[in-house]
Amino acid sequence: MTDIGRISVHADENILVVEDSPTQAEKLRYLLEKNHYGVAVAANGNSALAMIEQEKPALIISDILMPGMDGYELCSRIKSHDNSCDIPVILLTSLSDPQGVIRGLACGADNFITKPYDEGLLLSRIRDMLENRQLELEPSELPGLEISFASQKYLITSGRRQILDLLLSTYEAAIQKNNELIMARDELHMVNEELEKRVVERTEKLAATIENLTVEISERKIAEESVLRLNRLYAVLSETNQAIVRTKDRETLFNEFCRIAVEEGGFKLAWVGLVDEEDGMVKIMAAKGATGYLDDIKITVNEEPEGFGPTGISVREGTYYICNDFLGSPVTRPWHDRGRAYDFRALASIALKQEGRVIGVLSLYADKKDFFDRQQVELLRQMGADVTFALDNIVRETRRQEVERDLREETAERLRAMESLREKEQMLIQQSRQAAMGEMIGNIAHQWRQPLNTLGLMIQQLLLYYDLGEFSREFLEKNVGNSMELIQHMSKTIDDFRNYFRPDREKIDFKVIEAIENSLSLLEGSLQTPQISIELVTKDDPVICGYQNEFSQVLLNILINARDALMEREIDDPRVTITIFSEGRCAVVTVADNAGGIPHEIMGKIFDPYFTTKGPQQGTGVGLFMSKAIIEKNMGGRLAVRNIANGAEFRIEVCSEIQD
């Protein structure tokens, strides 16, 4: 609680600062210590009184507004106590109202410093008070003075010096305020002057700007009229360009151009003419505006007055021709009367080209003499170039469309051809299947005939034995056993055929030898009849990943072909040699016969669809075609044929896709 503060070198010149704001207290302490005073700080009235009792300071500086005890009350207490009444008290106040001054006097304060205080003033006041302290010690010789202010009574007991000091303080404060006011007034005056100066400057600038603007506006008005005409022409050019992008045919382009020239460009008349190559007459293709002018008009590019007008000149020279005095120029003489009727004063003709050749003109009629100036001529020239470009584009587009149409037709034709080819192929597949079925049914019939016959014999044997009286259980048992064996065999035969005809759903690994044995067993009967000897040479035991039944079918086709060739040529010792071997990662099967080989002239055709050497009853001509398709398309292998010493050799080669 008690803050003794720091004792300075002048122990008798300790100052107690009473201030509730720590910031302000610290600020004051800093100032005083810098000036070699000892400083003690009290945060409120009570602790200040306690500190005074403990150690009497040389001077007290107190704030007025403090919580609890305010500065006036603190001062009264100090002054009312004998031990402390001689300590000078400076109150920090605003001195803004007389009531404050009177309360200060009433409480016995020795001096007032206005807040915010001037540091120099404060220090000089402190110095003065400490110096005058001795004088203060004189006892108060005057009785208390009671004054009334703002309906309040105050008893002033202060001595003359105190009152004087206070009045001086008040006066000083007043002077200071006045000085501040004067300074503020001077500043205001300066600001005012500056403002005035600026307003004058601004006004001058504004005036200058307005003048410039006026000049600009008048200049612009002059330019505007020529710009307007140019703008219209620009509009025509722009619209024409859009029309060029939009239109795909010449006629529409010409009509659009004329419409735009009249509607957007404000021309009296616009027309497009094409030169007839045979008679040199200019034929009007499109026109807009005062088209009555063109009724029965004669314009040519021939050697005659009507052929030396603006149109004739621009066509001949391939550029453009401007006639800025339509009714006065000798060039337009043949049309002066017509022109006058429609009030045409100026004309521009621009040559139209298509693929580098002049084909006609664009003509624009204006109602003012000297309508076309240099800039406009440039624009018109550009317009001519644009239209020419468009014409070239149209020609190109037409050609492209023709080529495209041809291409489309060709494509459609090809598609039709492909479709019919596909249909043919489908038919072939169907025929091939039917041929295979026929062959198979024949084989089934053959393989069943024999056991059926035997079965029939066995059954009839039962009755015979019964009639002969030799029917015994033993005999019956033997007979039934044999019959069942035959029935089982027949059942297995149809199973084999059915399996063979079941379509292969997915590729499987199968042994080549098994597929070959399967084919041979199916053909058993039909190779037997002509007593063809079959030799099977197994050098390796390769495995193929593919469709086993299809593979068997291929072998069947090749074997049947060999059989037919051998039978047809009535070979004495017919034989077929089947050789199985591996070659790298490929399984190879060769089927060789001794039927004399394939004639050279049909060698290249034997795999063609519908190619057959057999009669219509026997051959469909699709067996080898289908075989090649199965091996090469379905299984990614190769089926080839060559002639050997005394016959033909077919070679089937299927390679495994992934090498382990």
Next chain:
Amino acid sequence: MKSKTKLTSISILLVEDDRDALNVLTVILTKKFPDVVLYTSNNGRTGLELFKTHTPDIVITDINMPEMSGVQMADKIRAIKPDTKFIVLSGDTERLILQDSVEKGFEPAHNIVKPVNFGVLFAAIEQCIGEIVHRT
């Protein structure tokens, strides 16, 4: 009397490549015609050898056989003994072959279509025997 003797000396050559069929036919012919001498073979080549050795009166043969077909064998037998009686057992598919051989001069006494009916076969054999007996 003479015919009786002849009858007992009647001999038949049976050629059939199917083992089971041959067995059954052998058994029933032996049972049905106990007095006939029966020679059997399962192919044309040995059948021809048997014919050369025994010159049987009647030849019952299958058409479709390995090594030598029934027709080939018949051609060679006819060259040796033209009046040999042939009973051909044929399937439907062999009809064409038979037709062809008929055109070439081979006319079997009987053509029995498989599956063979005993009644028909027995009647054919009996007819052949009758003709042989009558002829001699």
